[in-house]
Amino acid sequence: MDIQPSTQSGAQVVVVVGAGPGVSGSLARRCAAEGWQVGLVGLDEHALADLAATLVPARVERRIADLTDPVAGAQAVAGLGERFGRIDLLHVNPSAYREADPLHLGVEELLEDVRLGVGSLLTAVQAAHPYLVRGARVTVTGSMAADQPSPVAASLGVQKAGVRNLVHSLDATLAPEGVRAVSVTVRGALAREGTFSHDAVAAAILDASRQDEADWRSEVSYPSV
Structure with a gap:
């Protein structure tokens, strides 16, 4: 089922938070190819500019923000919502990879990583909320690390488990408004080609x-199991 357009005029809008050259970039290109307008939020100005150049002729707006700063992140997302007048798809992508096992991971390091990998979702949805039209969707890049964490990067599993849990809560909260949220749990390592290529995951x-709302699941595994 396609996302239903609102009664507001204009093309559909995707806002990608934590945009870059990987899965999030592939998602932005797919939406642009379908005629969507695209908003990009990220910290690396050059990476955003490079991605935007691949989205022609779509209308693209960019915002630079440190997503660990909830004020800056909220201003960036809300600014795009105001600029476009609506958000039909909000995709939240960021996570932090830190090589540290549980015996060497500091509490402050863990909290710093969770601030990005989980907190950015909360910030983005709260800022986007006034612009999420009925039928809008919130998507998150999940990972099998939520269930099978690597001990050499302990904080990543915590982030992915936390963000998945938050998606379940967001979906239940937003559903009465006709807005749904879903986390896609990627059960494999990203690769240049094949099943786990950026394009395939996007x-x-x-x-x-685009799940049928009658059978909506707030977590989907990829590949399906």
Whole structure:
């Protein structure tokens, strides 16, 4: 089922938070190819500019923000919502990879990583909320690390488990407004080609956003199990 357009005029809008050259970039390109307008939020100005150049002729707006700063992150997302007048798909992508096992991971390091990998979702949805039209979707890049954490990067599993849990809560909260949320749990390592290529995972995320609402699941595994 496609996302239903609102009664507001204009093309559909995707806002990608934590945009970059990987899965999030592939998702932005897929939406642009379908005629969507695209908003990009990230910290690396050059990476955003490079990505925007691949989205022609779509209308693209960029915002630079440190997503660990909830004020800056909220201003960036809300600014795009105000600029476009609506948000039909909000995709939240960031996470932090830190090589540290549980015996060497500091509490402050863990909290710093969770601030990005989980907190950015909370910030983004709260800021986007006034612009989420009925039928809008929130998607998140999940990971099998939520269930099978690597001990050499202990904080990543905590982030992915936390963000998945938050998606369940967001979905239940937003559902009465006709807005749904879903986390796509990627059960494999990203690769240049094949099942776990950036393009393939981005397609799976877009497919998850288009689930039939009558059978909606707030977590989808990729590949399906």
